[in-house]
Amino acid sequence: MKKNQPIYEEMRSLMPYFLIISGVYLLVTVILCFANGGDYSLPIGGVYGCVLSVLSFFFLGKACQGAVKKSEKSAQTYMSAMYCVRYLGLFAMLTIGALAPFISLITSAVPLFFPRIAIMIRAFKTKEE
DSSP states (O other): OOTTSHHHHHHHHHHHHHHHHHHHHHHHHHHHHHHTTSOTHHHHHHHHHHHHHHHHHHHHHHHHHHHHTSOHHHHHHHHHHHHHHHHHHHHHHHHHHHHSTTSOHHHHHGGGGHHHHHHHHHHHHHHHO
16 A cells, blocks of 8 residues: 555544544453453454454445546446445454354444544544644
C-alpha cells in the first residue's frame, strides 16, 4: 500500500479512534473474563473480532479505491460483488469463530461496529473544529 493513496490516509486518520475504542472494549472483556471465573473466550473473541473488523474495513477501502478507476456502471457492479464477497468472508470467519470453543461469538461480533463508531466520532470531532 503506497502512502499517497486515499485509503492509507483514511485509515490513518481513523486509527486513533479505532484503537481507543478497541482498547476500552478489550479491557471490558478482560474484566468480564475475571468476573466470569476465568472465561478466556471473551477476550480472545474480542481480539478475533477486532482483527476481523480491521480486515473488513481494509478490504472495503481497497474495493472503493478499485471502483474509482472504473466507469460508473462497472464500478457499481464491482462494489456489489466486493460487498458480497466481503460479507461472505466475514460470515465464514465468524462461523469458524463460533465453532471454536475458545472464541466467544458475541465478543467477536461486537467489534465489527467499531469502524462505523470511529467514523462517527471523527465526524463529530471535525465538525466541532
